[in-house]
Amino acid sequence: MYKIAVIPGDGIGPEVTEEGIKVLEALAADSELEFEFEYFNLGADHYLETGELVTDEVKEELAQFDAIYLGAVGDPRVEPGVLEKGILLDLRFTFDQYINLRPIKLLNEDFTPLKDKAGGDIDFTVVRENTEGLYAGFGGVLKKDTPDEVATQEMVNTRKGVERVIRYAFDYVQDRDEVDKVTVCDKRNVLTYAHGLWQRAFDDVAKDYPEVEEDHMLVDAMTMKMVRNPEDFDVVVTCNMFGDIITDLGAEIQGGMGLAVSGNINPDGVSMFEPVHGSAPDIAGEDIANPTAAILAAAMMVEVLGHAEEADRIETAVQQALTDNKTTSDMGGDLSTAEAGDYISSLL
Amino acid sequence: MYKIAVIPGDGIGPEVTEEGIKVLEALAADSELEFEFEYFNLGADHYLETGELVTDEVKEELAQFDAIYLGAVGDPRVEPGVLEKGILLDLRFTFDQYINLRPIKLLNEDFTPLKDKAGGDIDFTVVRENTEGLYAGFGGVLKKDTPDEVATQEMVNTRKGVERVIRYAFDYVQDRDEVDKVTVCDKRNVLTYAHGLWQRAFDDVAKDYPEVEEDHMLVDAMTMKMVRNPEDFDVVVTCNMFGDIITDLGAEIQGGMGLAVSGNINPDGVSMFEPVHGSAPDIAGEDIANPTAAILAAAMMVEVLGHAEEADRIETAVQQALTDNKTTSDMGGDLSTAEAGDYISSLL
Ligand SMILES: CC(C)[C@H](C(=O)O)[C@@H](O)C(=O)O
Ligand SMILES: CC(C)[C@H](C(=O)O)[C@@H](O)C(=O)O
Numbered sequence: 001m002y003k004i005a006v007i008p009g010d011g012i013g014p015e016v017t018e019e020g021i022k023v024l025e026a027l028a029a030d031s032e033l034e035f036e037f038e039y040f041n042l043g044a045d046h047y048l049e050t051g052e053l054v055t056d057e058v059k060e061e062l063a064q065f066d067a068i069y070l071g072a073v074g075d076p077r078v079e080p081g082v083l084e085k086g087i088l089l090d091l092r093f094t095f096d097q098y099i100n101l102r103p104i105k106l107l108n109e110d111f112t113p114l115k116d117k118a119g120g121d122i123d124f125t126v127v128r129e130n131t132e133g134l135y136a137g138f139g140g141v142l143k144k145d146t147p148d149e150v151a152t153q154e155m156v157n158t159r160k161g162v163e164r165v166i167r168y169a170f171d172y173v174q175d176r177d178e179v180d181k182v183t184v185c186d187k188r189n190v191l192t193y194a195h196g197l198w199q200r201a202f203d204d205v206a207k208d209y210p211e212v213e214e215d216h217m218l219v220d221a222m223t224m225k226m227v228r229n230p231e232d233f234d235v236v237v238t239c240n241m242f243g244d245i246i247t248d249l250g251a252e253i254q255g256g257m258g259l260a261v262s263g264n265i266n267p268d269g270v271s272m273f274e275p276v277h278g279s280a281p282d283i284a285g286e287d288i289a290n291p292t293a294a295i296l297a298a299a300m301m302v303e304v305l306g307h308a309e310e311a312d313r314i315e316t317a318v319q320q321a322l323t324d325n326k327t328t329s330d331m332g333g334d335l336s337t338a339e340a341g342d343y344i345s346s347l348l
Numbered sequence: 349m350y351k352i353a354v355i356p357g358d359g360i361g362p363e364v365t366e367e368g369i370k371v372l373e374a375l376a377a378d379s380e381l382e383f384e385f386e387y388f389n390l391g392a393d394h395y396l397e398t399g400e401l402v403t404d405e406v407k408e409e410l411a412q413f414d415a416i417y418l419g420a421v422g423d424p425r426v427e428p429g430v431l432e433k434g435i436l437l438d439l440r441f442t443f444d445q446y447i448n449l450r451p452i453k454l455l456n457e458d459f460t461p462l463k464d465k466a467g468g469d470i471d472f473t474v475v476r477e478n479t480e481g482l483y484a485g486f487g488g489v490l491k492k493d494t495p496d497e498v499a500t501q502e503m504v505n506t507r508k509g510v511e512r513v514i515r516y517a518f519d520y521v522q523d524r525d526e527v528d529k530v531t532v533c534d535k536r537n538v539l540t541y542a543h544g545l546w547q548r549a550f551d552d553v554a555k556d557y558p559e560v561e562e563d564h565m566l567v568d569a570m571t572m573k574m575v576r577n578p579e580d581f582d583v584v585v586t587c588n589m590f591g592d593i594i595t596d597l598g599a600e601i602q603g604g605m606g607l608a609v610s611g612n613i614n615p616d617g618v619s620m621f622e623p624v625h626g627s628a629p630d631i632a633g634e635d636i637a638n639p640t641a642a643i644l645a646a647a648m649m650v651e652v653l654g655h656a657e658e659a660d661r662i663e664t665a666v667q668q669a670l671t672d673n674k675t676t677s678d679m680g681g682d683l684s685t686a687e688a689g690d691y692i693s694s695l696l
Contacts, residue, residue, distance in 0.1 A: 074537075080547075081540040089538070113575050115463050134503070139541035145548065149507035153542035155482070159497035187592070189422075190437070192429040193487035194501035199428075200493065220596035227461045227575055227600050244535070245593060248568035252575050 001034040002305060005065040009043040010083070011279025012289035012337075013071020019291030019341025020069065020298035023314060026345035027302070031310055038065070042087055044075030053086035059094055067301050068095075068272035071294065072279035085137065091272060092130050097264035098161065099168050100128035100243060101300070102276070104230070104250035108322050111255025111331070114227060122254055124233035125176065127169040128243025130264055132161045133194075135240040155194045155241070162201040162239075168267070169237035170209045176235065182206070183215040185222045185238040185246065198239065223249055251276055258290040258331055261297045263304060273301040287336045290328040292318060295344055317347035349382040350653060353413040357391040358431070359627025360637035360685075361419020367639030367689025368417065368646035371662060374693035379658055381650070386413070390435055392423030401434035407442055415649050416443075416620035419642065420627040433485065440478050445612035445620055446509065447516050448476035448591060449648070452578070452598035456670050459603025459679070462575060470602055472581035473524065475517040476591025478612055480509045481542075483588040503542045503589070510549045510587075516615070517585035518557045524583065530554070531563040533570045533586040533594065546587065571597055599624055606638040606679055609645045611652060621649040635684045638676040640666055643692055665695035 006021065008014035024035050040058065047053055062068060068091065073083045091097075106112050106122035114122075138154035166184070173180050184202045186195040206214045217225065219242045225232060226249055238246065251260030260276035275293030283289055296318060303311035326343040327333030335343065354369065356362035372383050388406065395401055410416060416439065421431045439445075454460050454470035462470075486502035514532070521528050532550045534543040554562045565573065567590045573580060574597055586594065599608030608624035623641030631637055644666060651659035674691040675681030683691065 080537040081544075084537045085540065113462055115461055135538055139503075139539075141541050141545065143507075147507055149545060151505045151541045151545035153503040153539045155487075155501040155503070157499045159491075159495055187589070189428040189432045190483055190592075191487075191501045192433065193489050193499045196429075197489065197497060197499035220592050223571065223593055223597040224600040224605070227597065228604070241535070242593075244538075244568050245571055245590075249571040249575065249597070252572040256576070257572070 002066045005068045007040045007070045009071040009073045010075045011281040011284040015337050016291040016294035017071040020294040022341045023295050026348040070274040074279040092264050095270045097266045098131045099265040100130035101263040102126045102247040104254045106254045122230045126247045127237045129165045129240050133240035157194050157197050166205045173235040179234045181213040181234040183236045185217050263300045273297040289337050291341050317344045350414045353416045355388045355418045357419040357421045358423045359629040359632040363685050364639040364642035365419040368642040370689045371643050374696040418622040422627040443618045445614045446479045447613040448478040449611040450474045450595040452602045454602045470578045474595050475585045477513045477588050481588035505542050505545050514553045521583040527582045529561040529582040531584045533565045611648045621645040637685050639689050665692045
């Protein structure tokens with residue numbers, strides 16, 4: 001029996017997590033797995049009513065769960081950064097979810113904007129550092145709103161923080177498929193301090209994995225190769241900021257946000273799973289949002305909880321729904337959010 | 349009579365700048381323009397022999413020129429960062445070349461890795477801040493090579509530095525074409541200090557240009573849109589680090605490094621023009637490097653010196669050479685570096 005904390009959040013978050021839960025319940029009905037869901041009311045509405053983001057009490061409660069299932073945070077009524085830093089990043093940091101795992105997998109060639117790539121040509125995973133770097137929140141503003149204003153933001157890396165994510169990537173690659181290659185993506189030729197540490201940590205950790213091929217890409221060249229030869233990647237490990245950028249690019253080349261999933265993982269603690277797409281306030285409440293990414297996030301949760309086979313069943317059902325064109329309009333189908341979730345559930 | 353300082357630099361730099369100069373001489377032979385070239389021996393060889401990067405004396409000499417024409421710096425014999433920071437970034441900073449101008453223009457649809465994009469669909473310019481941000485070089489390493497190591501790198505923005513590049517973008521967009529839209533690309537929802545300044549500066553400057561449309565993209569979403577709907581962009585203004593990343597992605601979607609050009613511009617000082625491709629040491633000296641980007645960099649130099657019509661003649665000749673398939677092998681032709689330069693010169 002798994003206890004799952006659900007944070008539906010803002011915008012389309014509640015609609016899409018509902019479908020994810022529907023699918024998990026369909027899976028439970030036809031397997032040994034059991035889930036218990038508890039809802040947490042966090043996000044823009046709660047913040048605007050109470051001024052609260054995530055209180056210590058809520059964090060203590062969340063710590064009791066086996067996993068967190070998140071819809072989305074973000075709302076145009078709130079200043080940029082308040083909800084993102086105050087909820088999403090705070091949870092990642094509080095639960096030390098130091099891995100942000102983002103599979104980039106082209107399921108159907110019709111969805112990619114790239115020429116000449118067939119399903120299977122794009123199949124790699126980005127392991128993004130998720131608790132430090134430019135996301136540390138360090139910095140400040142001096143002489144604000146004067147012509148002499150200076151603003152800083154610090155990229156802070158610790159050897160421990162970098163080593164553990166690199167080690168995770170090397171362990172992960174060996175479980176993944178036949179190819180075993182880890183690419184480190186950085187900007188060591190300019191960020192000589194912060195990414196000098198990345199370089200040294202990578203070279204050190206790699207020594208423990210002589211059977212894994214090592215590779216290095218500068219972040220600028222990385223984006224080029226992602227649109228030209230994405231088949232060359234297997235597992236890519238990178239810092240928080242660059243991971244943010246290249247995983248969104250990855251989401252697009254694999255067919256768009258409708259399919260992109262993000263796991264915030266602490267291998268020894270509480271992990272959190274979310275679709276990448278965000279709150280999309282413009283289409284919220286219309287029952288047209290695509291629940292596929294939220295459903296795939298639920299599948300990743302099942303996998304990380306230790307049930308790869310059951311996770312596979314969900315992924316296979318999603319793939320079938322795509323093939324049958326039983327999708328929402330953004331993917332070319334004509335189903336509502338709820339109907340799309342129903343269809344995938346019915347395949348389980 | 350324009351005095352041009354030529355820094356051929358490393359790897360394929362000397363070969364490709366030679367072709368750029370050939371083309372400029374062909375242009376001079378058939379126009380009112382005159383050029384005088386002086387060579388500066390800077391780069392890996394010079395550094396390994398003398399330990400010198402760019403001395404103060406050399407900087408004083410360079411300050412006397414109308415423009416600098418650079419091949420490439422970078423060499424596997426030298427630690428990452430030494431030549432890049434010690435030559436390329438030092439020149440950008442010393443001459444306060446605060447604009448890095450990078451046109452992204454698809455000349456021929458065969459070259460883009462994107463589906464369904466015709467020549468003309470991709471036509472925007474990135475205006476990258478070029479003298480501060482994460483490139484400031486601020487940071488350090490504590491407890492190096494111990495498990496407690498911490499390394500930092502600081503993104504430093506000044507109001508003046510950010511405002512002037514945004515203002516340049518707004519001025520530039522109005523000279524460019526019929527559409528007048530400036531997109532600012534940042535990560536304001538996480539880098540709330542450094543990119544809060546960008547946000548405020550952008551909103552302020554935009555007030556002076558009520559006739560120009562304003563647009564904002566988070567950097568992660570930016571990369572997605574660049575591969576899905578690049579036709580939506582006109583002029584994009586962004587910080588040094590993100591500019592580095594998105595211009596390389598832009599180079600790829602417009603057909604690869606073979607055509608990508610970078611102008612490091614100080615509107616009131618000495619500007620520097622370079623192909624984006626870098627030194628490519630693996631193919632140096634073989635007369636197979638593609639000189640097109642270096643030739644287009646020469647064209648941009650001519651344009652910034654105030655001769656748009658003559659610059660156009662070079663661009664038209666390049667386009668013709670592509671159409672005629674008179675290119676090096678990386679572009680599908682079978683010419684050598686020198687032959688490719690000869691062909692373009694012959695069209696002038
Ligand atoms: C919403 C935002 C703070 C977040 C991030 O930058 O990490 C998102 O873009 C992501 O990638 O999960
Ligand atoms: C060589 C490197 C320092 C440089 C940069 O990062 O600016 C290059 O990538 C560029 O974009 O001109």
